[in-house]
Amino acid sequence: MDNLQLLLILIVALPGAAFLGLALVWLLGWTPPERVVARITATTSIVTTAAAAALAAAMVSRGTLSVRAPLGHWFTAGEYDFVLSLLVDRLSLPMVVLTTALIGIVGAFSVRYLHRERGYFRFFLLLHLFTFGSLLAFTAGSFDLLIGGWELVGITSVLLIAFFDDRREPVRNALRVFATYRIADLGLLIGVFAMHYLAETAAYQGLFTGEWPSQGTEASTSAATIIGLLLLVAAAGKSAQMPFSGWLPRAMEGPTPSSAIFYGAISVHAGAYILLRAEPLFRASPAAAAAVVATGAATAILATLTHRVVSDAKTSLAYASMTQLGIIFVEIGLGFPMLALAHMSGHTVVRTLQFLRAPSMLHDYHRMHAAAGGHLGRTGEHYHGIIPPGVRLWLYRAGLERGFYDALVDRFATAPVLHLSRWLASLESSSHDSAAHPAPAAAPVTALARKVEG
């Protein structure tokens, strides 16, 4: 193995090792104090960021287009050989550099921000797991391995939304995000099955030929369409695109830095990443590409409409993110991968800073207002001339209801499922005689009282 391969493995493994180490001592009954956690986090961040920078520098200066690090074989069954490998090419390299650098910065931010908080240790434990998961997802050499990282990103995201688990809303919203992720991730899972079935591999090397971004594919149009659409479902879930977009504002329950790194930066862009990764499939299938464009465009319009109406800092940023993610999807669907990558990178950084500064919005606005001499230019006025008042009011309502998104999902997805499960439950319980059971809460106490008095 050469140095670059070792460097690549180090970048991915180090956050994983930090997580494992912390988790292990914690399971053994010792919760490391803040200073220890902070030091471990800082060291991990500095080393991975430096390693990522070194890797990038080496690749650029040597003109290396990609580095592959084989991790061995998971299993071989007859003809079938399941290879695990890491890959960094011109698509994953910027993602890796951004991920390590931004998580480093957000980690430094969190060391202070979460000081003395009850869940301090838990937060950093999850942050390391998330770092490992996202780096694994971005450097996986196949969609099989990507799933592992992808799911780690999902579960840490959910657990951090529910960070303040002593209140009801965070837990409830986390559960809703979790359910959305589960449904969307089916797309990835079935997509990978489809890859194995249709192309006999889910490794990028087998699926695509050449180096990103000038890859090709030998998959048939129909295979590309099926796999492409399934990947779109997964990508839409992670990147908060239609029809899954409603989870993003609910994810704002967690501490500010986790909102920044997940929903401003890394996690929401993971969906766009797999589309970019599977980009040859979309070139091979106009139908799938059209679906990507349609999803992105619809989301961008819905999100920008909602953003205009929203009056709180974090939700406003969430919809601003969603808008740009929609455009990134459109760019990918239209076949501009480099543009999409540049857009993603810029957007990631801007949004991280904006989320971290969200509590400052009051301060910033007042300063801006004072510097303008008390008269800031009014926003949204140029639409007044174009849109008739009645439509404006309707659009406002639509924005206020987040594009009627929740209403649609509750009515046409949640409610039928609930009805079905209640009906099934009633089938089950009608076979018992429910009247024989007294009210459950009172029963043990009455029995107990009898026992005690008896």
Place this chain on the structure above:
Amino acid sequence: MGSWFTLVTHWNLPMSDHSSIEHILAHLAHLLPAQGPIGVFVHHNTLHAFQHLPFEQAVCQAAKLYGAEPYMRQEAFRRAMDSGRIRAEDIDAVLAAEPQSDLLPGVLTRRDLRRAMLRPGARDFRPETIAWEIGEAGLTSAFRTDLPPKSRAALAKESPRALFDLCLRHTPVPEPAEAKAARPRDGVLAATGIDTDDAVHPLLIRLAGAFLDQGLAYWPMPERENGFWKASLDVLGQPFSLEPHELDRLPEVLAAVRGLDASAAIPAMLETLGVPEAEWEHVLEAELLALPGWAGMMHRLEVEPELAPHEDVPASLMDFVAVRLLLTGGAVATQMGDTVSWRAIPIRSHAPEAIRLARAARYFDAAQLCGLSASTLSASKPAQLRVLFDAIDEFDDWERRRLLHLAYERRHERQILLPILEHARREPLPVPKRLAAQVFFCIDEREESTRRHLEEIDPEIETYGAAGFFGVAMNYHGLDDAHAVALCPVVVKPQHEIKERPMEGHHAHYERRRALRKYWSNLTHHWWVASRTLVRGWIGTTVLGLFTIFPLAARVLSPRRYARFIAWLNSSVLPEPRTELAFMRTDAAGHAAAEGLLLGFSIPEKVDRVASVLGPAGLRKGMARLVVVLGHGSTSLNNPHESAHDCGACGGRRGGPNGRIFAAMANHPEVRKGLRARDIVIPDDTWFVGGYHDTCNDDIDLYDLDEVPATHRPDLARVRASLDKARARDGHERARRFEAADYGLSDEGGLHHVQERSEHLAEPRPEYGHCTNAVCIVGRRSSTRGLFLDRRSFLVSYDAAQDPTNDALARVLGAVIPVCGGISLEYYFSFVDNEGYGCGTKLPHNVTGLIGVMNGAESDLRTGLPWQMVEIHEPVRILFVLETTPDRALSTIHANPQLWEFLNNRWIRLAVSDPQTGAMHAYRGGEPGNARWEAIEGGDEPLFDAPTSRDWYAGRREHLPIARIGAAPAMAKQ
């Protein structure tokens, strides 16, 4: 569907309905949080609405109403007892003031019972968990392991099970209790398990947020100038929209009230919901308290629209209630099929058996604590046992915590009063002949350390404390401000406007500065919008996005350097014109400026203002060559609660301009002439300098230094050097409280630590603010000089010897009791119940509408103080120590009804220290004439000695007792 629908078609309501709704809402509005938009944070008593009641009664009533805590939790008190913060003698002293009786003659008195229930302390048992306690945790199979030795001995051979059985035998079975639903949501919840608030609140919060928004949303709410009710109806009544699933039937309800005013819609909706008029108030109260933050903000902006920072919005509580009831009606109709049947649904409480077991367990627990076994108890008659058990019932959790709270405060009182008494009895510190300088600070307890360090560094400097607006109530329009703001306590309406303007010859500079700032503002505003919208965002984030990595990394990784870089950039780009204050007015009445305010002060007005500060402080003659007057404020980033750290006496704003204008007035020859006529003689060689102290980064700026006469330059240099050292030491002392600061920091290191806090984006504790405040001392500096008061005492300069009429005392107390009392009580309540009265942890806070913070994306507007601001507080009522006689203090307070309410209802504590003898008396109730005063004596709290402040606090983070800092050796060194 039709049944309720027909009810709501025609109303010809008599006028009385409207006015009675108005009346009800006016009454209920008092129960809502009084906090205004968060940009200007004014501390006030959280339970202001209950101030007409005695404190101990009010906290319990409020706790019931809001579902909050009246005192600290029992565990906190237990920790206080374990650490010695509450001592056995405190509990005895508190119990001695309570009624005494025999419970089991010859065996147990009420006092014994209560003592045992306080320490080691009774446990509380709840119906929810009692089955587990008995069945799984083995409650009845063993006695407690932490019993007092005597009780343990008495129970040594007894059976716990027999004792529990006896207790249970004497516990009556309670009647099954069924309550009526307080509001529709409760009934629906009991019937269906579905919480209608989950449907109503998200929409209501979005509507209210959009309506009150001050500029955060890109589109302001359409038609909001017509009020919340009309605008909401317009938005909600849009055709072709899809209601949230749980509000399916909202359109039907809405159609029925569409043409009505809010004042007619409320009775209509109440009738639709089947609420009889007699219960209106009850139901409306429950509805309002379900989302009190938003309701409170609507009310606040209705009463004081000028509090809205940028946009005028016609807020109205009536409108808010109407919308709330409308949505509630929609949600109830959707779940129940009609809007009235919720009333018939009973709300069940716990099973009677569980209630009974829990009660018996409490008797069982208390009996153990007192060493009463089954055999002892069975010797008593049932009636006697009933007396005992009633006494146990009576001494419930809240009642126990009330006594523990009193004990906690008693110890605090002694920790403060005894050392001060001792200090007064010791040899007074030597006084220099003529002082090098006098420095006025705000009375703020955070200035106590700066004052102490300043006097430690240069013993020839004396410091004074006066309310930080320094008598100058004004509307101030600074050079860089968008408009004028009031710099004075909130209860005062300023009559004068002061403008800062460029000096002669500096206009060109000023114009350039203004143009550059405007340019900058346009640029940032464009970027602000551009990074968030569709098309501009596309271009913006793609092209410029990556460059934000530089500010992002710099701000997070090296905030101090970044701040210095920005400051350097500002100073090298923005010209700094020299400015002056337009504060002269030649004729007394004329020149009424815009908004009916007088532009500037006339000479007699200036004389009044200067005299109002110097007089009460006892500074009538012999001033030093230099007098510095420092206002204060606080700067921090990423902190929506920033204003809560600013000067309370300036209405939650920064008081630099007040110091500056005060100095300018006192330097004016005509003003000095006028003062002489009032017996205040400012020597000709005295010069006043105004300034500003930032309590977060400990910067001190002095103003108009180029006007200081050449003769005073050396004096100025000396004072500046001392101030510089003092602020570094102050930073160092403040850093001791922060766990993140190492103990080994140098002065400079401490200063850097606090400066970084002020500039750090990630810092939820830029400073601890008023946290730990507990005392307000009104008296001469000589009686507190040299004392280490741990930044916990407001210090007000007042000299009783120069105030024979008590007029100055009345003026001083009129300002400081409400201000300091309000601060202390806000901290008290935000600490004892941080979720209920405070706003919880800052970490998930989300700025909404530029008026407040929510938790996450959709929650109530959170009012009160965040946990990070109060976490090291000690919840005691503020203790006022007045340096005067008991009679003079009490008659002065009694003469002012507002102050008397504070004192008589015990929202504050009071003690007086005799100016001549130092004798200390604590007020224990009663009106002037028959007031009860307790002489404070004893050796249980010594006065410690330490050579320097630093020696005293080094290596310690906790609250420190008062110490006398060895000024004498320090003097010798100089």
